[in-house]
Amino acid sequence: MEMRFTKNFKLINALLIVFVFVCEILSSEVPRPRGVSLSRASLYPPEKDFTCFDGSKTIPFSQVNDDYCDCPDASDEPGTAACPQGIFHCTNAGHKPLNIAASRVNDGICDCCDGTDEYASGKACQNNCIELGRSAREEAQRKAELIKAGKQLKAELSQKGIQMKQEKQVKLNELQKNKEEAEKLREEKLTLKKEAEELESAALEYYRKLEEEIKKKKAEEEAARNRAEALENFNKFDSNQDGYVDITELQTRQNFDKDRNGEVSEEEAKFFLSEQMQANSSPPAESEDSQGESDDMQDGDEHDDAHEDDEEEEDHEPEHHEEENEEKPTDITYDDETQKLVERATSARNEFYEADKQVKNIVGEIQGIKDYLEKDFGPDEEFAALEGQCFHYEDHEYIYKLCPFEKTSQQPKSGSVETRLGTWGRWDGTETNKYESMMYDKGQSCWNGPQRSTKVRIECGNENKMTSVSEPNRCEYLFDFVSPAACREVPIDVHEELHDEL
Numbered sequence: 001m002e003m004r005f006t007k008n009f010k011l012i013n014a015l016l017i018v019f020v021f022v023c024e025i026l027s028s029e030v031p032r033p034r035g036v037s038l039s040r041a042s043l044y045p046p047e048k049d050f051t052c053f054d055g056s057k058t059i060p061f062s063q064v065n066d067d068y069c070d071c072p073d074a075s076d077e078p079g080t081a082a083c084p085q086g087i088f089h090c091t092n093a094g095h096k097p098l099n100i101a102a103s104r105v106n107d108g109i110c111d112c113c114d115g116t117d118e119y120a121s122g123k124a125c126q127n128n129c130i131e132l133g134r135s136a137r138e139e140a141q142r143k144a145e146l147i148k149a150g151k152q153l154k155a156e157l158s159q160k161g162i163q164m165k166q167e168k169q170v171k172l173n174e175l176q177k178n179k180e181e182a183e184k185l186r187e188e189k190l191t192l193k194k195e196a197e198e199l200e201s202a203a204l205e206y207y208r209k210l211e212e213e214i215k216k217k218k219a220e221e222e223a224a225r226n227r228a229e230a231l232e233n234f235n236k237f238d239s240n241q242d243g244y245v246d247i248t249e250l251q252t253r254q255n256f257d258k259d260r261n262g263e264v265s266e267e268e269a270k271f272f273l274s275e276q277m278q279a280n281s282s283p284p285a286e287s288e289d290s291q292g293e294s295d296d297m298q299d300g301d302e303h304d305d306a307h308e309d310d311e312e313e314e315d316h317e318p319e320h321h322e323e324e325n326e327e328k329p330t331d332i333t334y335d336d337e338t339q340k341l342v343e344r345a346t347s348a349r350n351e352f353y354e355a356d357k358q359v360k361n362i363v364g365e366i367q368g369i370k371d372y373l374e375k376d377f378g379p380d381e382e383f384a385a386l387e388g389q390c391f392h393y394e395d396h397e398y399i400y401k402l403c404p405f406e407k408t409s410q411q412p413k414s415g416s417v418e419t420r421l422g423t424w425g426r427w428d429g430t431e432t433n434k435y436e437s438m439m440y441d442k443g444q445s446c447w448n449g450p451q452r453s454t455k456v457r458i459e460c461g462n463e464n465k466m467t468s469v470s471e472p473n474r475c476e477y478l479f480d481f482v483s484p485a486a487c488r489e490v491p492i493d494v495h496e497e498l499h500d501e502l
C-alpha cells in the first residue's frame, strides 16, 4: 500500500516536472515586459498605448519600464525600481515564481533564483532554480508521505478523543442524577438535624443557666482572691500603716537595690513603683482619693495607668477565656434523657455534614467534566489524547516541558526549581488553520520584565515530540512540537506554482 503510494507519487512528480518545463517553454514565448507574470501579460499589449491600471494616465508603450514612474499605482514600471511601491515578478522556471518589492531590483542582491532581478547591477547571479525546485519537490514528497502516514494516526487519535468525550458525557449524565438524589438526602438530613437540635437546645437550656451561674461564682471568687493578694502586698510595703506607700518606705527594702550598691536610691524605688507594682497590686480604694495631696501622687498616677493597662488587657481577654471555657469539659453531667438528646443531635449533625459533603463533591466533579467537555481539542477531538501528558526537550542549559492544555516550563539542568513559562491560554494559529499553534501565557514574571509566555508551533509528525526550543525575545519562548494530530491535507506547492504561472 505504502509502496504503491510512493510509486504513484513519483510518477505524478515526474509528470509535473515535464508539465512545468512545457509551461516554461510556452510561457517564455509569450512576449511581455520585464517583471510581468504570465497571467498579466495580456494587460501589456505592445501595439497600444499603456493605460495605468488605476486609469489615471495613458502613456506611449515605450514608456513602460523606462525607469521613470508615471503611474501612481506603479503599473508602468513592473521591471524597474522606479516606482517605490512596485512589484517585480520572477518566473523562476523550474521552481517557485516569486513577487518581490521593486526596490530589490538591481540592488546587488540575488533575490530570484533565476537571477532576473539583477539584470543591470553587474551582480552575476547563478540560476539555481532547477536544483531548488528539485529539493522543494523532494521536500513536498516527504511531507506528503508524512501526512499520509500521520493521517492514519490522527484518525486513531480522533477516535480516542471522541470516545473520551462521549464517556465524559455519560459520566456527566450519571452525576446529574446522583446530584439530585444527594440533594434530596441532604434536605432530609437537614430536617432531621433541625428537629434533633431543637430538642437538644430545649433540654440544654437548664444546663446553660446552671453553667452561667457556676461561671459567675467562679469569677467572683477569683476577683476576691486578687483583691486580697493586692491588699497583702500593699500592706507589706506600707510599713508605717498610714494607708500610703511612699518612696522612703520602698527605700528600706534592700531587694529594690538594683545596682547592688548597698542602698535603694529614689530612682530605684520609683522604678519599682512604676514597673513592678503595676504588675502585682492595686492600692486600696481609700488611698486613691487622697493621692493627689502627697508626694506619692505621681507614683499613684503611674499606678493608675498601670491599672488601666490591666483593664485594657482584660478587654481583649474574654474571647480567649470563653474559648477556653468552651474547650474545657464542664463539671456538669447531663441526666440520661439530655445526654441521649445531645448524642442524637450530634449524630444528626454529622449525618447532615456528610450528606452536604457528598453534594459538594458531586458538584465539583460535574464542574470538572463540564470544563473538560468545553475544551477545544480540535475539529475532530484529535488533540484530546495529548492532555495529561508532558513532553520534554533538553538543550545545553535547561530541560523544557510542554504539558498540553496545562502549562510550559523550564528547569535548569543544574537545579530543581522549575520556572513556569506559561499557562494554557488558547489556540493561536492563523485564520486558515487555528490549530497550528498554541499560546501559553501568564507565566512567571521576569525580573524587570514581562510575564513569561510560550508559543507552541505544531506540525505534522508521526509521533508526539518536541523538536526545538528558542527564546526569540527575552522571556518569550518558542517551542516546536510535532504530532500526528496536526497532519492535514495541504495543497502541494508545485500545484500552486503552476496555477500562478499559467
Ligand code: MAN
Binding pocket: 410, 419, 446, 447, 471, 474, 475
Ligand atoms: C532565566 C531564564 C531565561 C530568561 C531569564 C530572564 O535565566 O528564564 O530564559 O531569559 O531568566 O531574566
